[in-house]
Amino acid sequence: MTTLPIREMTYDQLTVMVYADSETMGRAAAEAAAATIQEAIDQRGTANVILATGNSQLTFLAALRENREIDWTAVTIFHMDEYLNLRPGHPAGFSQYLHRNLLDHVPVERFYPVPGHPADTELACRGYETLLKAHPPDLCCLGIGENGHIAFNDPHVADFGDPVWMKVVEMDEVSRRQQVGEGHYGSLSEVPTYALTLTIPALRAASRLLCIVPESRKARAVRDALLGPISTDCPASILRLTPHTSLLLDPDAAAQIV
Numbered sequence: 001m002t003t004l005p006i007r008e009m010t011y012d013q014l015t016v017m018v019y020a021d022s023e024t025m026g027r028a029a030a031e032a033a034a035a036t037i038q039e040a041i042d043q044r045g046t047a048n049v050i051l052a053t054g055n056s057q058l059t060f061l062a063a064l065r066e067n068r069e070i071d072w073t074a075v076t077i078f079h080m081d082e083y084l085n086l087r088p089g090h091p092a093g094f095s096q097y098l099h100r101n102l103l104d105h106v107p108v109e110r111f112y113p114v115p116g117h118p119a120d121t122e123l124a125c126r127g128y129e130t131l132l133k134a135h136p137p138d139l140c141c142l143g144i145g146e147n148g149h150i151a152f153n154d155p156h157v158a159d160f161g162d163p164v165w166m167k168v169v170e171m172d173e174v175s176r177r178q179q180v181g182e183g184h185y186g187s188l189s190e191v192p193t194y195a196l197t198l199t200i201p202a203l204r205a206a207s208r209l210l211c212i213v214p215e216s217r218k219a220r221a222v223r224d225a226l227l228g229p230i231s232t233d234c235p236a237s238i239l240r241l242t243p244h245t246s247l248l249l250d251p252d253a254a255a256q257i258v
């Protein structure tokens with residue numbers, strides 16, 4: 001049975017769906033992701049998927065890993081960002097997160113982690129870009145940060161026409177405080193300052209994007225993305241010009257637009 005939204009809207013070219021609660025939103029996102037993944041497998045024998053991390057993705061990943069219709073052995077997983085030089089094995093690392101919430105539960109064909117400890121950051125970025133272009137993404141599942149970022153494209157580093165697919169960025173304080181607020185670090189001083197991130201053109205290159213955003217602390221960013229100007233001041237606003245994208249919200253995240 002398909003999980004239906006309680007409200008559906010369109011902003012420019014972006015479809016926005018509001019669900020009854022976070023669990024329902026996550027289940028609907030998992031159904032949409034599974035359909036896209038399996039369609040790619042049926043057509044080409046493989047599927048390439050970019051996944052986000054963070055608390056916003058938890059109900060989605062919990063539902064996705066329970067899906068028994070996906071042939072996970074034909075799925076290649078990428079992820080979109082990683083802290084630079086975070087202590088190996090740190091529980092806040094995004095590779096660790098994906099293992100806990102998905103990869104330890106399903107037998108994917110392969111996982112390509114973003115290299116968080118590169119000897120040469122430029123070489124690492126170009127290598128990951130080459131790898132991703134060799135496996136064109138069928139699906140990108142992402143969230144929106146409290147400052148409107150997508151991946152770690154914070155407003156001061158976001159570039160809608162970025163010439164590269166991965167780069168090193170200095171995270172702004174809002175992003176770093178969000179990591180503390182989500183319980184991943186005990187204080188701001190513990191949060192790394194730099195990260196590697198897929199750029200906005202890399203995210204938008206996926207054949208299908210699902211943007212999954214629960215919680216009231218994201219309501220202002222959602223409002224700015226949908227009702228404000230399309231600008232790097234709110235990087236997520238570019239989703240309104242990305243027609244192959246759906247934005248899935250719970251009522252708390254949608255509170256300032258409905």
